[in-house]
Amino acid sequence: MPAIEVCSRIGRAILNGLLPPRCIGCGAGVAEQATLCAACWTGIRFVGSAICRRCGRPLANVAAPEPICGACAASPPVYDRARSALVYDDGCRRMVLRFKHGGHIEAVPVFARWLLQAGAELVADADVVVPVPLHRWRLMARGFNQSALLARALPRTGGPRLAVDGLLRTRATDSQQGLSATARQRNITSTAFTVHPRHCAAIADRRVLLVDDVLTTGATVSACARTLLQAGARAVDVLTLARTDRPDRVD
Ligand SMILES: [Zn+2]
Ligand SMILES: [Zn+2]
Known part of the structure; x- marks a missing residue:
């Protein structure tokens, strides 16, 4: 040995x-x-290969070579592609909450492996990786930003650069938990975020990969993507650890 x-x-x-x-x-x-x-x-349930090519939602039937869900066909999302490792059901929720609210960050290397499996193409195409930010009050209370830990754990050798504070949360929004899709959209708009002045040049004309823990209605990642696009990003992809498989997308 x-x-x-x-x-x-x-x-x-x-x-x-x-x-x-x-x-x-x-x-x-x-x-x-x-x-x-x-x-x-x-x-836990991993998201399979039968997904909408835009929002990454699991689809029951993918006969078409370029499958797209009804919500994306009716109104394409502001981001280019979203991919997730796991379906956010009860088993997944317990694990994510243990990580996020229980501070069990020892799970991060495992989550990073799953993220990479689900989003290998997005990571390969990205110029810059940016996590969804927490407002500084919530960051102080929790002690860490779960999305930043996931973004940091992605491999970067020869890959995209990490801008861990590329986005800042300018407004403390209420927790999204328990809110309806419409209320989430009202709660979080693109004015809740801004690009850190230090990273404006690094984001302009670049392909950005936005990382978050869970995608539910997409209101948060859409607000972030809109902010990045307004700052001149060429395109924004989204990679999350988990996502709901419900079709109630808003952005
Ligand atoms: Zn879709
Ligand atoms: Zn267990």
Whole structure:
């Protein structure tokens, strides 16, 4: 066995001794760090390849070579393409909330792997990666921006540059949780965001990849995309860890 592998196994054994491995979905004891228990594995659903090519929503029937959902056909989204790793159902919600509100950031490398699988093409095409920002009050309360952690974890060697504060949230909006699609749209408009003056030149005429944890109606990412396009971005793609499979898109 190569020396480096021996060291890595010893390192993992020490880490497991200090911090007994916990399921990133529910916190139950598991054999390895950063894994899911069997029950949580069966409780999450990955977004398959049958998706709308614009908004990334799972589609039941994709007979057409360039499938597009009804919402995108009626009114194309402001962003170019959105892709997500997981369907945001009950199993996924528990894991995301554990990460976001429980501070279990040890899940980030696993999430980054899933993000890359779902959005390899978007990452390859991007010039700049920008996370959806938190308002500074919420950032102070939570201690971290979950979207920035996901954006940071994407591989960048030879790839897009990271502008972790490329977007700023200028207005503290109410939590989007529990709001209807129309209320979400009213709650969050493009005036809630601005491009950081330091990154204006890096964004102008570039393809931007916007990263967020969950896409529900798309109101937040659409407001961010609009801000980036107004600042001169050539196009904006969206990559999120999870998304709803409901068709109630607003933007
Ligand atoms: Zn579990
Ligand atoms: Zn669509």
